[in-house]
Amino acid sequence: MPPLVLQERISARKSDFEPLLQMDDLLRELIAAGGPMPTEYALLNRTLRQLGDAVRAKVIARDDVMAYAHDITSRYLDGTMQSRALGKKHGYSGDFEIIEAIYTLQTAQEPHLRRWDLYFHSQAAPNAVRNRKAYFHQLLNSHSAGRPKAPLNVLNVASGPARDVREWVLDNPEREVFFDCVDAEIHAIEHAKKLCAPFAKRVEFYHRNVLRFIPAKGYELVWSAGLFDYLTDRTFVYLLKALMTVTKRGGEVVVGNFSDFNPSRDYMELLGDWVLHHRTRDHLRELALEAGAAADSIEIQWEPEEVNLFLHVRR
Ligand SMILES: C[S@@+](CC[C@H](N)C(=O)[O-])C[C@H]1O[C@@H](n2cnc3c(N)ncnc32)[C@H](O)[C@@H]1O
Structure with a gap:
């Protein structure tokens, strides 16, 4: 009942x-x-x-x-991924702990709860989150391969657990890549610092709201996943504009956003209270134009599920 x-x-x-x-x-x-x-x-x-x-x-x-x-x-279903999303421990459904649990395929130990978590992880949206980590890794590969002699500076906006950073650096210890990671949630920063401790000299963490603070350096690559789909159009444009100004000529800003094709949307919204601004490719392009990007500098890509779109703006 x-x-x-x-x-x-x-x-x-x-x-x-x-x-x-x-x-x-x-x-x-x-x-x-x-x-x-x-x-x-x-x-x-x-x-x-x-x-x-x-x-x-x-x-x-x-x-x-x-x-x-x-x-x-x-x-x-207490203790399942679904209850953790609904519980919004750190203020909203897709907090760094949930994202970390998606990356590491965490499941409850109790058999009757575990099946619910397997169902959760099987869906398109968590797959898209895992795929976007791989997408970031590919971007890092191609940007760093293009600069064999010079260091690559990367700004990671709303870095969450920074597991993506950890995995890539551990796999590519010889590449000269430096990360500035910004996140508004202190627990995310603390967790990420632990994950990145083995190469702390390459990663700087800023516990800040990116809407109020962006490190004033220049970057070859600015990456943000899992943030813009929580923002209204107005804030999206405001932040994209700000990120474009810290991107060096020849570099790019890459922003992830869930697409309007999301087979997990009803599950997320109705059983997880996980509501995002899903956006089409055309919509992302319009917002980039509004932020001042030249039409020929904009490209939209996606991961294999086609759930996570990636807006690229070349500088
Ligand atoms: C869905 S997680 C994504 C984490 C990471 N980018 C990833 O894909 O693995 C979103 C993160 O954005 C952070 N966040 C949300 N609003 C923010 C803001 N205004 N400034 C900085 N970080 C923010 C949250 O604390 C959280 O860690």
Whole structure:
């Protein structure tokens, strides 16, 4: 049964709430069976899609779905990735701990919870997050290969756990690359500092809000993933403009943003309260133009899931 606060509304408009009741039936069935098996993922996704359609059509209020999601998650799925996203320990769903858990494929130890985490990690969005780490690595490869003699300076905006930095430097100890990492969350900075301790001389950390502070150096590569899709268009343009000014001639700014093609969107929004500004390629291009980028300096790329787009602006 959905939580008490909802039951009265549901009994008055039972047919409207049908997609939520179906979701509830399915989740309870799967919970009783010890979590979803891979063969059940398609049914779960379809049921989520129907619920998403009802919310988009305003037949069911998003707040009602959120009340439901919090209730069922806290009662049966405490400790799962889903409950961690909903819990917003550091203020929002995609905090550095969740991102780190996605990179390292963390799953609950308890078998009945573990299956839910395997379902979480199997989805397109977490895959896209892992793929964007590989995308950053490829960028670092190509930028540093183009400068065999000169050091490469990289600004990593909203660096989170900095696992991407750690992995690349450990794999490429001979490359002269220096990172400035900015993050507004002190726990993210502390965690990232530990991960990057073996090569601390190559990485500088700034515990700052990038909307108020950007290190005033020049960079060949400015990278930001997992930040711009939380920003409104206005703030997007403001920050992109600021990042373009610290990018050296010949360098580039690369900004990740979830695309409007995100098969995990209903799961993220309805069971994780993880809401992003999904943007199309054209929209990203328009925002770059608004920030003052020349039309021929803009390029849009993507990772294999096509969920994470990457706006490149060449300077
Ligand atoms: C989704 S995580 C992405 C982390 C990292 N870029 C990655 O992809 O692995 C977003 C990070 O942005 C940071 N953040 C959010 N708003 C910020 C701001 N205004 N200034 C600096 N960091 C910010 C958060 O603290 C968090 O660590």
